[in-house]
Each structure stands twice: as structure tokens, then as C-alpha cells.
Amino acid sequence: MKTLFTLSLLATGLLATSAFAGDAVKGKATFVGKGCWQCHGYEGQGGSAGPRLANTQLPEDAVISFVHNTNGIMPPFSEKLISDAELSDIYAYLQSRPKPADPKTIPLLNLK
Numbered sequence: 693m694k695t696l697f698t699l700s701l702l703a704t705g706l707l708a709t710s711a712f713a714g715d716a717v718k719g720k721a722t723f724v725g726k727g728c729w730q731c732h733g734y735e736g737q738g739g740s741a742g743p744r745l746a747n748t749q750l751p752e753d754a755v756i757s758f759v760h761n762t763n764g765i766m767p768p769f770s771e772k773l774i775s776d777a778e779l780s781d782i783y784a785y786l787q788s789r790p791k792p793a794d795p796k797t798i799p800l801l802n803l804k
């Protein structure tokens with residue numbers, strides 16, 4: 693009985709995650725654990741050293757390829773340091789970040 697319960701939980705988990713390539717919650721932990729935040733900010737909002745990554749327009753495979761190879765300005769993270777699956781999770785995390793506010797929705801910026 694216990695096994696059946698565990699199995700059905702596992703199956704639900706698989707179904708729940710299959711709609712997305714990456715897992716945003718795991719992605720956040722990896723983004724922090726691998727030190728991406730040190731240059732790009734905890735939310736991927738951009739930092740003193742690295743540009744904004746949150747809601748990037750780059751496709752997922754371009755982000756994965758960039759992190760492994762880079763352009764020489766960012767230090768490369770080889771497949772040994774971070775896997776493609778971990779980068780898919782990071783991508784899901786970055787895409788889950790809120791978009792910057794539209795200035796039209798900020799009352800102070802719309803005083804006449």
C-alpha cells in the first residue's frame with residue numbers, strides 16, 4: 693500500500709513537471725549554488741559585473757551554449773561544472789522572474 697502511494701506520488705510529480713523543460717525552483721537553487729548571482733544578481737536582474745538575465749529574449753539552447761562556451765568576457769562553465777539539465781532549470785527560473793514595471797503604471801511618474 694505504501695509503495696503504491698509512493699508510486700502514484702512519483703507519477704504525479706512526473707506529470708506535473710513534464711509540461712516544462714526546466715524546474716524554476718531547482719533553477720533558483722542552482723543559480724545561487726553555482727555563483728551566477730555574484731555577477732548577475734540574485735534575481736538575474738543584473739549586477740555590477742554581469743548583465744540582466746531575467747526574462748531574457750535568448751532561446752534556451754543559446755543560453756546553455758553561451759554558459760558553456762561564452763564569448764571570453766564571462767568565465768565559461770564547462771559541462772563538468774554545470775550540466776545542460778541544470779541550465780534548463782536556471783532558464784526556467786530566469787523566465788519566471790517578474791518583468792520590469794511599465795512606467796505608465798507608476799503614479800509618481802505620471803503626475804501632470
Ligand code: HEC
Binds near residue numbers: 723730741755767
Ligand atoms: C564572474 C562574473 C560572472 C559569473 C560568475 C557569471 N556570469 Fe554570466 N556573464 C558575465 C558577463 C560579464 C556577461 C556579459 C558578457 C558580454 O559582455 O558579452 C555575462 C553574460 C551572460 C549571458 C549572456 C547574456 C546575453 O544577453 O547575452 C548568460 C546567458 C549568462 N551570462 C549566464 C550565466 C549563468 C547561468 C551563470 C552561472 C552558471 C553565469 N552567467 C555566471 C559575468 C558572469
